[in-house]
Amino acid sequence: MTPLTDLGLRLPEPVLDRPPGEAVPETEFIEAAMRWHFDPATGSPFWLRAAGDLGFDPRRDVHTIADLAKFPNLVDLLREVPVFDLVPRGYGPDPGIGGVFESGGTTGPPKRVVFLDDWFDWLIDYSLADLAARGSPTGVDWLAVTPSGPHMFGAFIERFVRRAGRLPFTIDLDPRWVKRVIAEGHADEADRYADHLIDQVRHVLRTQDIRVMVITPPLLERLARQDDLVELVRAKVRTVEWGGAHMDADTRSLYMTEIFPGASLYGRYGSTMILGAAVERHGLTADDPCVFDPPSPYITFSVVDPETLRPVEYGASGQVVMSHVSRSALLPNNLERDLATRVEPLPGSAQVGDSVADVRPVPVFGGETVVEGVY
Amino acid sequence: MTGPSGAGANPPATASRAATASGVNTATGTGTSTGKGPSTGPATASAGRAAPAGVTPGTAVRPDPLKLDALGPNGPFRSRERLTISDVAGAPMAELSLVPRLFVHRAMAALRKAETMPAEERLAALARAAEAFEHGAPAGIPTDEYTHLVSRMSGMPISVVRSAARGIARSVAGAGHDAGCARPMAAVESWRDPATREGRAVWTRRAEVFAVHAAGNHPGVHSLWPEALALGYRVAVRPSRREPLTPYRLITALRDAGFGDDQVVLLPTDRTVADDILRAADLSMAYGGDEVVHKYAHDGTVLPQGPGRSKILVSGGDWRPHLDMIVDSVADEGGTACVNTTAVYVEGDPTPLAEALAERLAAIPSLPPEDEGAVLPTQPVQTARAVEKYLLDHAGDATPRLGGDGIVDPLPGGGAVLRPAVFQVDRPDAPQTGIELGFPCVWVAPWSAKDGAGPLRDTLVLTAITEDARLVDRLVDDPSISNVYLGDHPTYWMRPDVPHDSYLGEFLMRTKAVIRD
Incomplete structure (x- = not known):
């Protein structure tokens, strides 16, 4: 599956083009990626411009995943940069655009990335293999209750179902509007919007043979408030995949043991800034921590102390640093706002970097700073 | 442990003021x-x-x-x-x-x-x-x-x-x-x-x-x-x-x-x-x-x-016969309840009352909460410091009669007693009189008949020592005053069958018509 240019020429650095499941030597891969992204003939205008300010030469100084920590976190620039500048010029004039996607926009204007077809295909092949290994049904109808529009999650699922399933049912879901009305103090309006979404979910579930449902945790929780919807899901849905937000361990356990004990429930921990996601480790029970193993070396995690940025011990909690390295994109060393427990990769796996568990937002217990009054 | 101490003899704390914003009602x-x-x-x-x-x-x-x-x-x-x-x-x-x-x-x-x-x-x-x-x-x-x-x-x-x-x-x-x-x-x-x-x-x-x-x-x-x-x-x-x-x-x-x-x-x-x-x-x-x-x-x-901002009005005659009631209203229940008095209004010069109140409250010992003799509330030191900082930051031009140097008294076994505070303000509408804190903390203000009911509004319990029936009419009629006690009754007085924030049943119940054969 080595990409060909529009002239039919093979691209350099073939180690960047291995299919999912095939071993990738870490150093060889990273060095090839650095050559590709920082060679003036093949790199993207974005990285070639940034290279002069790095203070190091990635082609000389970056050899391993751990070396990615040398890069500054440049993701904030993705809010403003003309997004075609992110595409490596080595692809030629017709790189095969899979889509332009935007981050949620929680922390300011959204950040944009470009998916090229070769990476999209890789990610779908990877996810197909994962689905098969999970024993999830194939050739069935899916319902995606996921952010639509410029958001990666919905677009990915829709494209994935074309390969993995039969019919992809979707609904329109604009998470930025929800965030905005909540920020403006209109929780009631957010409730109305959620009801509007759930009504659409009900209509699909009632009339169609949905076997796989992909949904965000907040909407799954809203769905679970309605007895009729719980019954519909129990009757029809074999696999519930969640992603796009956090799910705490108690909630996950309630789904697995009380609410949807007959379905297979698993999570996907992703980010637009890594052009993909890590999926939940197979075979976990409600009492196990929810562990996510990233597809390294393309997507890697490290869990660090937010003060020192040094890795915490296995089993300890820290902030998640994410990196994406592929032929189509380079987004190294992005400190996310999530907290997670650092977990060792599965024994025997070739994974580089950390797995993560108990992914969660910074806890909100404070904020009640009022001293006055007796209550 | 700080034992009983006379007025002014107990500067509870001079140590650093913690900058934490944690409050008395926080985790x-x-x-x-x-x-x-x-x-x-x-x-x-x-x-x-x-x-x-x-x-x-x-x-x-x-x-x-x-x-x-x-x-x-x-x-x-x-x-x-x-x-x-x-x-x-x-x-x-x-x-x-x-x-x-x-x-x-x-x-x-x-x-x-x-x-x-x-x-x-x-x-x-x-x-x-x-x-x-x-x-x-x-x-x-x-x-x-x-x-x-x-x-x-x-x-x-x-x-x-x-x-x-x-x-x-x-x-x-x-x-x-x-x-x-x-x-x-x-x-x-x-x-x-x-x-x-x-x-x-x-x-x-x-x-x-x-x-x-x-x-x-x-x-x-x-x-x-x-x-x-x-x-x-x-x-x-x-x-x-x-x-x-x-x-x-x-x-x-x-x-x-x-x-x-x-x-x-x-x-x-x-x-x-x-x-x-x-x-x-x-x-x-x-x-x-x-x-x-x-x-x-x-x-x-x-x-x-919400906050109680309970008050006492002493008009006319002598406040002395009511001093016990006033002290109890401030300090009973550890001063932590919404029915504890936050402000005392007194006709004439409030200084003697403020000083007498300070003397009585200063005599309360600092004891750990599980001690049979404990009267004052205890908090974690950091929380106590935050309350103290809030008080001193907001006391403004009020004259401290007790607690002006701080109210935190650390206990040997950990935690700190919140010692009483008495501050005097120079006008009945001083904004400090609305500051309600979770320990015995009271603002003493002057009041005269021409001030009327105005400064006494926004009150859960108002104890009024007054002979002025027309003033009482206004107090009882005022929607922002929830309870009016006349005479020597502490603001914390309550009985289950007497409402203190109306009867809960007024909120929970309705009436509907039923007629049948």
Whole structure:
């Protein structure tokens, strides 16, 4: 599956083009990626411009995943940069655009990335293999209750179902509007919007043979408030995949043991800034921590102390640093706002970097700073 | 430990003022922190206690922290997400299970689905629960141990906790009668009443599910909501992180006494989920500060329980015969209640009264909360410093008569006593008179007849020493004054059958017409 240019020429650095499941030597891969992204003939205008300010030469100084920590976190620039500048010029004039996607926009204007077809295909092949290994049904109808529009999650699922399933049912879901009305103090309006979404979910579930449902945790929780919807899901849905937000361990356990004990429930921990996601480790029970193993070396995690940025011990909690390295994109060393427990990769796996568990937002217990009054 | 000290002889604290913004009503107030427990899954144990009984009063450390499970519609639930509740010295005392939003909504849905128990069964169960709460060992915690734990956890003097526990028991036992005080004279209790044959108003519930955002300043907060159970509501209580033990033990007693798990639930939650409980309930009651009052001011389904800003007016003659009442109004209940006096208005020069008040309050000893003689509240040192900083930052041009150098008195065993403060302001409308803090802290202001009722408004309880019947008319008529006590009655006086924020039944009930053949 080595990409060909529009002239039919093979691209350099073939180690960047291995299919999912095939071993990738870490150093060889990273060095090839650095050559590709920082060679003036093949790199993207974005990285070639940034290279002069790095203070190091990635082609000389970056050899391993751990070396990615040398890069500054440049993701904030993705809010403003003309997004075609992110595409490596080595692809030629017709790189095969899979889509332009935007981050949620929680922390300011959204950040944009470009998916090229070769990476999209890789990610779908990877996810197909994962689905098969999970024993999830194939050739069935899916319902995606996921952010639509410029958001990666919905677009990915829709494209994935074309390969993995039969019919992809979707609904329109604009998470930025929800965030905005909540920020403006209109929780009631957010409730109305959620009801509007759930009504659409009900209509699909009632009339169609949905076997796989992909949904965000907040909407799954809203769905679970309605007895009729719980019954519909129990009757029809074999696999519930969640992603796009956090799910705490108690909630996950309630789904697995009380609410949807007959379905297979698993999570996907992703980010637009890594052009993909890590999926939940197979075979976990409600009492196990929810562990996510990233597809390294393309997507890697490290869990660090937010003060020192040094890795915490296995089993300890820290902030998640994410990196994406592929032929189509380079987004190294992005400190996310999530907290997670650092977990060792599965024994025997070739994974580089950390797995993560108990992914969660910074806890909100404070904020009640009022001293006055007796209550 | 600081012993009794004369006026001005007890500068409690000169050490650094902590910059923390934690307040008296925050989790930091009890040194809480979050932690992941082992993955135990839902608990099956019905009792939260993890250590044998017989903790000697005075000892602060238990071998194992109490496990305070959520009390859900399917029984106790021990979550993975837990909050450590510490005593005032910072020693962990309990692990409170916090439930996620999913659990909250399922619990609220279960309350909504549940059938109300028949009235006579409810009243009998309330009576049994009251007996157990006062004399038994609900959740495996005998009363003596319970009161000791609460005093260590909340910093409330143990004598106040004991009296509050008796008060709760009385209120629970009398919940049916007390709730009935709100029934309009023309209405009957049941459609079966023969009077309905001629056509009558029948007193009925406005709704089915009632929620409470409780406070942790005083256990007595939990003496009111049992009236909702008596009236047939299903009830959800979100406990305060400062002192969740009282509602845990009370709801356990109610369940032991016959209330089903789907009749009354305890839902400890993270702050982000708290509003879900209110939104999922039909009607609710929320304790809090001004921000809570403002938030729900226009929401007819939420009854806010805000600051008390209770006041005393001494007009005309001599204040001296009333000094005991004034001192008690400020300092009784550890000064932590909404019915404690926040401001005293005195006709003429307020200086002698302020000085006499300061002298009396200064003589109160600093003692750890579990000491039989304790009168003043204790808090973790950091919280106490934050309160002190708030007071001194906001005292402005007021003249300190006590506590001007600080009010924090660290105890040798950990924690710090909040010592009384007396400040004098020079005009009745001084803004400081509205500053209500969770310890004996009082603002003394001048008042004259020409000032009238104005400065006395926005008050939970006003005790007025006055002969002016026209002034009394205005005070009783004023919608912003909730209760008026005339003469030598402390502001904290209350009796279950006399409302203090109106009868709860006025909020929970309505009348409907019934006529039958």
